Amino acid sequence: MPRVLDLRSDTVTQPTPAMRDAMARAEVGDDCYHDDPTVRRLEERVAVLLGKPSAVFLPSGTMANQLAVHVHCRPGETLACAPGAHVQVHEDASAARISGVQIMPIGDPAGFGTGQLEALVREESCGWPRVGLVWLENTLGTAGGSIWPLPQLRALAELARRHGRSIHLDGARLWNAHIASSAALPDLAACADTVSVSLSKGLGAPAGSVLAGETETVVRVRALRHALGGSMRQAGILAAAGLYALEHHVERLAEDHARARRLAHAISDLACWRARTPETNIVLCDLAPPWEAAEALCRPLRDAGVLCYPNLYREVRFVLHLGIDDEALEEVVARVRAVCGVAAPALTS
Numbered sequence: 001m002p003r004v005l006d007l008r009s010d011t012v013t014q015p016t017p018a019m020r021d022a023m024a025r026a027e028v029g030d031d032c033y034h035d036d037p038t039v040r041r042l043e044e045r046v047a048v049l050l051g052k053p054s055a056v057f058l059p060s061g062t063m064a065n066q067l068a069v070h071v072h073c074r075p076g077e078t079l080a081c082a083p084g085a086h087v088q089v090h091e092d093a094s095a096a097r098i099s100g101v102q103i104m105p106i107g108d109p110a111g112f113g114t115g116q117l118e119a120l121v122r123e124e125s126c127g128w129p130r131v132g133l134v135w136l137e138n139t140l141g142t143a144g145g146s147i148w149p150l151p152q153l154r155a156l157a158e159l160a161r162r163h164g165r166s167i168h169l170d171g172a173r174l175w176n177a178h179i180a181s182s183a184a185l186p187d188l189a190a191c192a193d194t195v196s197v198s199l200s201k202g203l204g205a206p207a208g209s210v211l212a213g214e215t216e217t218v219v220r221v222r223a224l225r226h227a228l229g230g231s232m233r234q235a236g237i238l239a240a241a242g243l244y245a246l247e248h249h250v251e252r253l254a255e256d257h258a259r260a261r262r263l264a265h266a267i268s269d270l271a272c273w274r275a276r277t278p279e280t281n282i283v284l285c286d287l288a289p290p291w292e293a294a295e296a297l298c299r300p301l302r303d304a305g306v307l308c309y310p311n312l313y314r315e316v317r318f319v320l321h322l323g324i325d326d327e328a329l330e331e332v333v334a335r336v337r338a339v340c341g342v343a344a345p346a347l348t349s
């Protein structure tokens with residue numbers, strides 16, 4: 001059986017030997033008492049990187065997002081986001097379940113503009129709920145890891161603040177946006193009141209996200225984390241992986257971006273899809289007729305030892321990450337071409 005090459009997501013990475021070493025050596029304490037020195041170092045490090053006063057370590061990006069919804073909104077308010085935002089389609093309707101918040105998608109999967117946000121705020125009367133939270137995501141996952149440009153984020157932040165609205169930036173892949181666009185992290189983070197970043201996607205740590213913002217907000221988020229059972233005792237073991245990743249795995253994201261471009265190019269001539277040119281580490285391939293279901297391509301690829309993700313919208317998704325080096329990429333290309341190139345006509349029947 002050939003080695004399985006997993007490109008479903010950048011969450012599938014395994015901690016490297018050096019990262020495991022850092023975890024094994026981590027100095028720990030009880031983080032429920034905020035006594036874990038490694039967690040505290042991680043929180044301080046992320047706060048400094050993002051240019052925010054405070055930060056709190058959380059088990060996942062989903063919890064970071066949901067706590068942000070909860071601190072910024074009152075029940076009956078809405079959150080305005082791009083359609084397909086993670087908070088809308090991948091978080092089990094938690095904004096409604098936990099916070100009584102309705103999600104109002106505006107714009108398209110690659111973002112929205114000031115005109116669309118302004119129009120939504122203007123509608124607030126006659127049953128239109130108040131927009132309690134303007135939701136930014138960078139990079140935008142559903143759009144294929146596309147970058148929301150800094151000038152647009154600045155204009156949206158200016159508008160939201162003029163109307164007295166809170167802003168959250170879901171920056172699970174903010175590291176990718178920063179590396180690919182050269183926009184400085186504090187400049188990106190300045191466009192939002194709270195920012196969440198993932199350590200377990202492209203950075204390769206086994207778990208964890210960090211939410212940063214004003215100290216008063218972070219204190220509230222820390223209390224909510226505990227209320228929901230999200231405080232972890234000797235969490236420094238995990239935080240050590242995050243600190244290691246921040247040190248060693250941020251700059252290297254440029255390699256994932258270059259490999260994503262190479263992959264898209266190397267499979268762009270196949271008749272089954274049109275591969276979009278990636279801006280970061282995600283390659284989206286839009287199915288071409290007669291292909292209808294992404295699963296019909298993902299299944300034979302899986303049998304050939306390449307795992308990819310079948311998207312709802314007739315897309316196949318490949319995500320590059322630190323587990324896929326040049327040699328693995330060549331193997332991916334060879335297997336994809338073998339399955340989707342030569343064998344494709346037979347598969348359609």
Ligand SMILES: *Cc1c(COP(=O)(O)O)cnc(C)c1O
Pocket residue numbers: 059060061062063065086087137139141170171172173198200201208209
């Ligand atoms: C993965 C992801 C999350 C959720 O992170 P988890 O740690 O998997 O809960 C939130 N937002 C975006 C944009 C993501 O890609």
